[in-house]
Amino acid sequence: MATTAQHANVQQARRGYEAFRTGDMATVSELLADDVAWHVGGNNPLTGDYKGKDAVFGFFGKLMELTGGTFKLEVHDILANDEHTIILVHETAARNSKKWDSKAVHITHPDSEGRIKEFWAFQENSTAADEFFG
DSSP states (O other): OOOOTTSHHHHHHHHHHHHHHHTOHHHHHHTEEEEEEEEEOSSSTTOEEEESHHHHHHHHHHHHHHTTTOOEEEEEEEEEOSSOEEEEEEEEEEETTEEEEEEEEEEEEEOTTSOEEEEEEEESOHHHHHHHHO
């Protein structure tokens, strides 16, 4: 499937997901607005609205703690325009002898400088996510 690779928000998203994959949190931080709002749905220990970079990095830490550092994202496709970016991802992880293998949709909204101002995560199966992460 073709992507809109020429759009700057696609390039920013690819850069951010690659930085997350390699543990380059300095680059991830650079791509987040200081007052970023990060929304994670569901009913599990990760659920919530995280406000600001420190809270988002706290979320990342909790995610890695719950999965013993096994959480991985693979980008399937990215669609973008000036107002939002939609990232289709495949997630995997292990926890308490269970395996996580799911698709999700991430939606971001940039600020005027192209940094992530708002992030939303939507799971393919939120009940399964609650069971895995709960």
